[in-house]
Amino acid sequence: MLRAPRGRPGAVFLWLVVAARTMAGAPTVSLPELRSLLASGQARLIDVRSREEAAAGTIPGALNIPVSELESALQMEPAAFKALYSAEKPKLEEENLIFFCQMGRRGLQATQLAQGLGYTGARNYAGAYREWSQKED
Numbered sequence: 001m002l003r004a005p006r007g008r009p010g011a012v013f014l015w016l017v018v019a020a021r022t023m024a025g026a027p028t029v030s031l032p033e034l035r036s037l038l039a040s041g042q043a044r045l046i047d048v049r050s051r052e053e054a055a056a057g058t059i060p061g062a063l064n065i066p067v068s069e070l071e072s073a074l075q076m077e078p079a080a081f082k083a084l085y086s087a088e089k090p091k092l093e094e095e096n097l098i099f100f101c102q103m104g105r106r107g108l109q110a111t112q113l114a115q116g117l118g119y120t121g122a123r124n125y126a127g128a129y130r131e132w133s134q135k136e137d
Contacts, residue, residue, distance in 0.1 A: 026111040027123045029098055031135060034125055043096045046070075048110040049129070053102060059132050063087050067106045074117050092118045100125040100132075 029037070037043035038061065045062035047054045054064040063085060065073050073081060074090070081089035090097050097119055099110035107124045114122035125132075 026108055026115065028126045029096070029123045031125075031127050031131055034098065034127075034132075037096055037098075043098050044090060044094060045125075046090075046097070046099050046110070047101070047129070048099055048106050049101050053129075057129070057133060059100065059129065062100070067101070067110050070110050071113055071117070074114060074119065090119065093120055095121040096123060097121045098123050098125050100128050102129050104128040104130075 029043075034043065038045075038059075045059055047058045047062040047064045048067040048070060049058075049064070050066050051064060054062075058064065065085065073085065076084070076089065078089040081087075097114065099107045099114065099122065101107040101110070104124070104126045107126070107128055111122045111124040
């Protein structure tokens with residue numbers, strides 16, 4: 001069960017947004033759609049698994065930001081984000097900002113968190129790395 005945060009301005013509102021989306025789910029992307037978006041260069045992938053999991057294999061081109069770091073990462077100044085992750089920070093209006101994990105749960109959590117922070121194009125690859133690794137040649 002989600003608990004309402006205390007002490008931070010706007011935190012209760014953000015909690016309500018995330019709680020509402022938890023009940024409603026989040027926009028997803030299927031494997032065929034993901035492949036198409038990647039082939040056309042229209043997707044930005046964020047692997048929210050641990051660094052160890054990502055080091056063992058990830059979807060090519062994905063940026064690894066463990067889910068435990070995601071909220072602070074998405075709130076960083078662009079220069080700090082680039083210094084830490086060696087990549088441009090996603091823009092709030094970026095389309096097809098796709099999060100994934102190993103099985104789908106952390107990817108969903110990450111998608112909901114990003115949406116709550118205003119990332120309108122946040123989507124979850126529900127098949128996750130498990131599906132990707134099973135279906136890739």
